[in-house]
Amino acid sequence: MxxxxxxxxxGNVEQKWxxxxxxxxxxxxxxxRNLEIIVVGSGLAGASAAASLAELGYKVKVFCYQDSAxxxxxxxxxxxxxxxxxxxxxxxxxYRLFYDTVKGGDYRAxxxxxxxxxxxxxxxxxxxxxxxxxxxxxxxxxxxxRSFGGTQVQRTFYAAGQTGQQLLxxxxxxxxxxxxxxxxxxxxxxxxxxxxKIDDKARGIIARDLVTGKxxxxxxxAVLLCTGGYGNVFYLSTNAMGCNATSVWKAHKKxxxxxxxxxxxxxxxxxxxxxxxxxKLTLMSESLRNDGRIWVPKKKDDIRKxxxxxxxxxxxxxxxxxxxxxxxxxxxVASRAAKERCDEGHGVGASRMAVFLDFKAAIDRFGKSxxxxxxxxxxxxxxxxxxxxxxxxxxYGNLFTMYEQITGENPYEVPMRIYPAVHYTMGGLxxxxxxxxxxxxxxxxxxxxxxxxxxxxLGASALMQGLAxxxxxxxxxxxxxxxxxxxxxxxxxxxxxxxAAENEAQAQIDKFFAIKxxxxxxxxxxxxxxxxxxxxxxxxxxxxxxxxxxxxxxLRAEFWKDxxxxxxxxxxxxxxxxxxxxxxxxxxxxxxCMDALxxxxxxxxxxxxxxxxxxxxxxxxxxxxxxxxxxxxxGDFTYExxxxxxxxxxIKIAQRSYK
Amino acid sequence: xxxxxxxxxxxxxxxxxxxxxxQLVTYPVKDISPDMSFLEMFDVLNEQLVSxxxxxxxxxxxxxxxxxxxxxxxxxxxxxxxxxGITTCQLHMRSFKDGDTITVEPWRAQAFPVIxxxxxxxxxxxxxxxxxxxxxxxxxxxxxANCLPIPKDDADSSFNAAACIGxxxxxxxxxxxxxxxxxxxxVSQFALLPQGKIEATARVKNMVxxxxxxxxxxxxNTGACEIECPKGISLENIARMNREYLVAxxxx
Ligand SMILES: Cc1cc2nc3c(=O)[nH]c(=O)nc-3n(C[C@H](O)[C@H](O)[C@H](O)COP(=O)(O)OP(=O)(O)OC[C@H]3O[C@@H](n4cnc5c(N)ncnc54)[C@H](O)[C@@H]3O)c2cc1C
Ligand code: SF4
Ligand code: FES
Numbered sequence: 001m002x003x004x005x006x007x008x009x010x011g012n013v014e015q016k017w018x019x020x021x022x023x024x025x026x027x028x029x030x031x032x033r034n035l036e037i038i039v040v041g042s043g044l045a046g047a048s049a050a051a052s053l054a055e056l057g058y059k060v061k062v063f064c065y066q067d068s069a070x071x072x073x074x075x076x077x078x079x080x081x082x083x084x085x086x087x088x089x090x091x092x093x094x095y096r097l098f099y100d101t102v103k104g105g106d107y108r109a110x111x112x113x114x115x116x117x118x119x120x121x122x123x124x125x126x127x128x129x130x131x132x133x134x135x136x137x138x139x140x141x142x143x144x145x146r147s148f149g150g151t152q153v154q155r156t157f158y159a160a161g162q163t164g165q166q167l168l169x170x171x172x173x174x175x176x177x178x179x180x181x182x183x184x185x186x187x188x189x190x191x192x193x194x195x196x197k198i199d200d201k202a203r204g205i206i207a208r209d210l211v212t213g214k215x216x217x218x219x220x221x222a223v224l225l226c227t228g229g230y231g232n233v234f235y236l237s238t239n240a241m242g243c244n245a246t247s248v249w250k251a252h253k254k255x256x257x258x259x260x261x262x263x264x265x266x267x268x269x270x271x272x273x274x275x276x277x278x279x280k281l282t283l284m285s286e287s288l289r290n291d292g293r294i295w296v297p298k299k300k301d302d303i304r305k306x307x308x309x310x311x312x313x314x315x316x317x318x319x320x321x322x323x324x325x326x327x328x329x330x331x332x333v334a335s336r337a338a339k340e341r342c343d344e345g346h347g348v349g350a351s352r353m354a355v356f357l358d359f360k361a362a363i364d365r366f367g368k369s370x371x372x373x374x375x376x377x378x379x380x381x382x383x384x385x386x387x388x389x390x391x392x393x394x395x396y397g398n399l400f401t402m403y404e405q406i407t408g409e410n411p412y413e414v415p416m417r418i419y420p421a422v423h424y425t426m427g428g429l430x431x432x433x434x435x436x437x438x439x440x441x442x443x444x445x446x447x448x449x450x451x452x453x454x455x456x457x458l459g460a461s462a463l464m465q466g467l468a469x470x471x472x473x474x475x476x477x478x479x480x481x482x483x484x485x486x487x488x489x490x491x492x493x494x495x496x497x498x499x500a501a502e503n504e505a506q507a508q509i510d511k512f513f514a515i516k517x518x519x520x521x522x523x524x525x526x527x528x529x530x531x532x533x534x535x536x537x538x539x540x541x542x543x544x545x546x547x548x549x550x551x552x553x554x555l556r557a558e559f560w561k562d563x564x565x566x567x568x569x570x571x572x573x574x575x576x577x578x579x580x581x582x583x584x585x586x587x588x589x590x591x592x593c594m595d596a597l598x599x600x601x602x603x604x605x606x607x608x609x610x611x612x613x614x615x616x617x618x619x620x621x622x623x624x625x626x627x628x629x630x631x632x633x634x635g636d637f638t639y640e641x642x643x644x645x646x647x648x649x650x651i652k653i654a655q656r657s658y659k
Numbered sequence: 660x661x662x663x664x665x666x667x668x669x670x671x672x673x674x675x676x677x678x679x680x681x682q683l684v685t686y687p688v689k690d691i692s693p694d695m696s697f698l699e700m701f702d703v704l705n706e707q708l709v710s711x712x713x714x715x716x717x718x719x720x721x722x723x724x725x726x727x728x729x730x731x732x733x734x735x736x737x738x739x740x741x742x743x744g745i746t747t748c749q750l751h752m753r754s755f756k757d758g759d760t761i762t763v764e765p766w767r768a769q770a771f772p773v774i775x776x777x778x779x780x781x782x783x784x785x786x787x788x789x790x791x792x793x794x795x796x797x798x799x800x801x802x803x804a805n806c807l808p809i810p811k812d813d814a815d816s817s818f819n820a821a822a823c824i825g826x827x828x829x830x831x832x833x834x835x836x837x838x839x840x841x842x843x844x845x846v847s848q849f850a851l852l853p854q855g856k857i858e859a860t861a862r863v864k865n866m867v868x869x870x871x872x873x874x875x876x877x878x879x880n881t882g883a884c885e886i887e888c889p890k891g892i893s894l895e896n897i898a899r900m901n902r903e904y905l906v907a908x909x910x911x
Contacts, residue, residue: 052798067719068785070825071727087805123799130801132794132854134818141808159818165726166821173793180789188782211774240721274694275663279702280723402724405749408694471798520709522702567714571676572775574717575709 004257004630004644007432008112013098013650017116020433024476025483032057035482036490038205038220040192040247042069042175044168044463045446046226048470051174054183056475058482061218062175062184063207065191065242065577070172073228073240074466077164078285078399080146080156081463083121088145092153094118099651100151101461104330105426105454106604106620107653108260108628110646112433113452120472121464125157127471133170135159146287147328148459156460161285161398167463171470190216191577192247193505195223195254195442198497202442206498206505210577213570215502217493221485222441222478225251226470229425229447231264233585233592234537235529237422238270238283244581245588248429248448256437257630257642259430259450261588262596265457265605266538267423268334271406272354281421282406284357284399286459289327289334291362291395292416294318296355300345306356306415317341325658332456332605332618333658335420339538340616342419349417358415363388420538424462426453426605427595430630430644434477435469438632441481445469450628455604509569512579517562521578524559528552528582528589536593541609545597549590553637556586591631591639598641601625622653663692665752668760669704671716677772677780683762693753697740698723698730700752718777725749725889728824731831732777733764738828738887746826746889766827768836770874781827783873784841790869791862792845794854807853817851820844822890829884829892835876840884842870843900844892850903860907867904 009016027035035058039050042064054060064072086092097118102109125143129135135157136144145154159166178184189210196204196217204219230245231237252258269284295314302309317337319326329337338355341347348354367388371379379387389412393400403411429437429444431451437444446466453461535548559582567573602611602618603625611619628644666689674681688704695703698720705715720730730747734740740750755761763777771779821844829840846863849855855862878897885894 048798055797066721066727066729067781068728068825071721071729073722073727075727076722076724085804123801125804126801127796127798129804129807130794130796130854132817132849132852134814134821134848134852135804136818137809137811137814139811141810142805159821162726162822165824166818169821173788174796174798176785176789177793177795179785180791186785188785240727241723242721275692277692277695277699277703279696279699282724401744402749405745405751406696408751408753475798520706522706564709564712566709566712572717572778575715 003438003642004430005432006110006644007434008110009433013111013115016112017119021476024480027479027483027486029057031486033059035059035221035485036061036219037478038218038223039063039226040205040224041072041226041228041446041448042172043072043074043226043228043446044164044171044466045448045470046072046224047168047171047175048467049224049226049445049474050184051171051178052471052475053478054178060178060184061187061220063187063190063192063205065189065210067188069175069186069188070169072168073243074168074463075165076240077463078161078283079148079287080158080163080460081124081167081467082148082155082458082460083125083157083464084118084155085122085125087143088154090153092155096153097121097155101452101458102454102651103656104458105456106618106656107454107622107626107648108603108646109452109454111648111650116473117452117465117468120468123472124464124467128167128170131170131173133159133166135166147290148287151458158287161287161396164463167467171467192227193250193580194501195251195439196497196501197254197439198491198495201440203491204493204498206501208505211572213568213573215505217498217502219491219493221482221488222443224443224445224474225429225448226445227448229428230585230588231422231425232581233528233589234422234532235525236273236278236281236533238267238281241280244584246581246584248444249584249588251429251437251439251442253633255439255633256442256444257430257632258427258591259628259630260427260455260595261592261631262536262599262606263426263455263604264422264592265331265424265426266335266420268331268338268420269357269418270421270423271403272349272351272417272419282402283421283423284403284416284418286331288357288396288399291392292327292357292359293361294327294334294355294357296341296346296348306348306358315346322658329658330456330458332607335538336607338420354417354419356415357418359392359411360415363392363412366391422533422537424457426450426455426457430628434480435474436477436481443474443478445474455606508580508583509576512563512565512576513569515560515563515565517564519562520564521575521582524555524563525578525582525585527555528586531555532589532592536596539607539609540596542597542600545593548593549597552586552590552593559583559586587637590637594639595629595631598629599625618656620655626653663690663695663752665691665693665755665757667691667755667758670760670762671777672764673716673776674773676775681773691752693751695752696723696748697734697750697752698748716777717775720748723748726824728826731766731779731826731828733766733831735762738766738831739889743886744889744891746824766831768830768875770836770838771827771830783875784825784827784838786873787838787842787866787869788845790865791858792866794849795858809852813851817848820847820851820892820896823892824890826889828887828889830875832883832887833876834881834883835879837878837884838870838873838875839878839897839900840888840892840894842866843896846900846903847896850899859903860910863900863903864907
């Protein structure tokens with residue numbers, strides 16, 4: 001047997017989870033009180049897991065680096081969350097959500113996991129509504145749905161353009177309830193720096209109190225990493241400034257395999273870069289693609305303003321290339337198509353690295369239907385426009401305002417400019433069906449794991465996965481492990497393993513201050529980002545990836561020779577925090593390139609230039625690459641790749657087509 | 660891509676820790692682009708400080724898109740700066756002119772002690788939330804989400820209250836450092852929904868009691884909070900909470 005046992009239950013896909021739930025070992029309530037669980041991260045995955053586990057009776061400690069659990073980056077998700085409720089009666093079902101997710105992921109996800117995800121999706125919506133999450137509703141009082149890229153049904157639930165915020169505040173409220181009840185201890189402004197392993201089992205963490213700078217030791221019978229994605233390897237991304245890979249990377253170096261590190265999602269609808277000062281990129285929800293039309297000028301190097309270009313000189317390239325899905329093709333397809341147009345010289349805006357997203361047609365259409373609704377005969381053009389704008393404002397108002405704030409342009413009047421940006425990482429720590437990593441007792445949930453999205457994540461599916469993992473999966477699966485741990489007494493943090501782990505964390509901090517070089521952390525981070533974006537971004541090839549690996553190694557060496565970290569270790573010190581994150585990115589970036597180099601097929605968000613069809617679409621190589629690449633750290637920046645073969649027993653594997 | 664051409668004088672509050680005294684320190688910055696965000700201008704300044712081996716200015720921020728509620732600066736005397744309806748991170752330099760002097764200070768309130776420079780401790784908000792900012796429903800016990808229709812207007816009003824990002828600008832703006840707008844937003848979100856009504860009495864009483872314990876001032880209806888709130892949380896919420904509070908106390 002290979003080193004990887006995914007522990008997918010036997011039986012047909014519809015029954016795996018039901019059977020699992022009725023046969024998994026349970027922990028009795030009096031034992032739960034004696035079991036301690038560490039949850040690192042308070043986003044959708046962490047907050048929902050912590051609250052649910054505390055409700056069950058476990059003793060829980062939660063860590064996050066922000067000043068409040070509510071500020072985890074899940075808060076920024078705009079568009080929505082999927083569920084197979086079929087409230088719209090448009091033919092949706094658990095099977096269809098499962099099928100769309102496997103297909104959307106370009107057949108690189110596990111059937112068993114994805115089916116479970118689709119199965120619990122409905123309970124998530126029920127749970128959130130019961131918590132008082134104000135999801136959008138219709139006039140009749142029922143929940144409202146919208147459609148999202150990569151699907152043909154309306155299954156996305158939302159709260160204006162702030163779905164992530166509302167869902168996170170729901171999970172945060174459940175967490176607060178437990179904090180109030182004394183079952184959860186919250187450690188905000190704490191950053192996890194090391195995993196503590198005793199007898200090959202995860203038994204705790206080392207965390208730095210970001211206010212005092214003190215290193216702390218915390219014991220847990222199990223440790224859950226729910227620390228989000230690692231898109232900030234690219235420096236510029238839609239992630240928050242503090243998003244990092246430290247917890248997963250340190251875990252990786254302690255034995256947790258890293259799954260598909262090269263699978264990165266580039267989101268098609270972001271506000272383009274405006275200059276060197278840029279510190280992050282802002283996403284415009286992809287729900288905009290429901291009503292906005294994407295185009296570029298037919299002519300190359302056309303410098304006219306969008307509104308000055310007549311209809312017949314516009315190329316609505318997505319509608320042209322993909323008549324069935326049009327502007328709603330999956331993200332990877334839309335992003336690559338935009339890059340292709342810009343690379344061919346059709347880009348717009350000052351940088352020429354942008355395409356138009358235009359609401360004029362939508363405003364016209366909505367104006368007419370609204371006038372009809374209001375029984376206004378022969379409305380004037382101004383009236384129609386006004387009505388149309390009102391409808392657009394109702395649907396996308398906050399996004400339009402955001403766009404105007406950032407760019408200084410009014411998108412009701414001129415087409416928006418958009419360009420793809422790094423947004424999400426499908427890769428992450430390898431986990432089995434229980435969400436356990438290759439380290440016993442160490443779990444990984446949410447965006448931080450590799451599990452459910454294959455090579456490409458569909459819109460509105462990350463919120464679903466985070467909450468599925470936290471509310472409905474881990475409360476069951478953790479029992480399989482903890483039921484065997486009930487005899488283990490809390491291990492005092494004076495144990496040598498804690499001492500050793502703390503020393504490791506301390507040594508790294510000391511090393512930073514000892515360099516006394518000349519260049520800031522941001523300097524190195526920006527350079528790493530540039531290498532990654534150019535050579536391991538939207539299109540990758542063998543030559544570029546090989547160069548990137550060399551360049552990253554050189555940059556890492558320079559980092560450790562010429563870095564300057566100001567201030568002191570024992571105080572609030574954001575430069576030190578950044579240094580420790582970038583040190584990890586500099587290692588993870590290399591592994592991402594190695595993984596991308598190994599996978600010489602194109603699939604989902606991973607596009608290898610060498611592997612495409614005649615029409616320029618991604619070409620998978622199923623006989624060679626229908627596996628998860630799980631990388632094991634072997635010390636000294638060497639890695640061994642293990643394969644988990646993917647078996648498609650329910651869905652017929654096929655080349656993706658959105659034409 | 661070019662740098663900008665704005666030159667500015669910044670007066671920034673520096674304070675090493677809550678125990679030490681702070682003061683305004685003057686820093687010139689050059690070549691600022693109008694397309695930069697206010698925090699990107701701080702990045703530029705901090706890079707300069709690092710290059711001179713000085714300590715960069717510590718300030719809270721994370722999402723940089725106006726939703727996490729972490730950023731918190733009083734700019735020229737106004738919480739989140741001169742524009743309404745946005746957070747500090749959403750402010751862009753095109754709102755300033757070449758040659759301007761800009762003063763930047765932390766939130767000031769007894770219940771928000773300074774940790775360092777522009778960073779304050781807002782855990783008082785957390786303790787208020789833990790006293791009642793929730794519906795007591797365990798995972799897995801919910802009925803079908805569409806079993807209970809909710810009028811769209813109620814759902815929308817509840818959402819508008821729930822849009823609070825917990826930044827604390829309302830407190831920083833209020834001359835009494837009152838937290839009424841923040842607490843009222845949470846109380847209202849639940850009061851407007853059938854799911855929240857069941858525990859309404861206990862919620863409002865416990866949250867208000869904790870708010871008083873934390874040392875926030877009382878509300879004298881000046882309405883400054885509503886104006887500076889980046890999310891447009893309305894004073895109506897305070898009126899609603901007052902009603903809820905009155906009803907709750909009548910039940911005793
Ligand atoms: C702008 C944007 C819009 C999006 N829109 C959508 C959408 O519409 N629909 C959808 O389904 N998905 C969307 N996504 C994706 C989705 O929001 C995320 O994948 C998901 O919320 C991640 O949740 P999480 O709980 O895994 O991690 P996060 O919410 O990122 O939480 C990570 C937590 O870990 C903590 N943490 C991290 N590192 C450490 C450390 N070293 N020590 C201690 N704590 C640590 C953080 O403090 C935080 O609490 C969007 C993402 C972005 C960036
Ligand atoms: S009410 Fe407004 S100002 Fe006060 S915390 Fe909430 S969002 Fe910030
Ligand atoms: S940094 Fe998140 S709201 Fe400003």
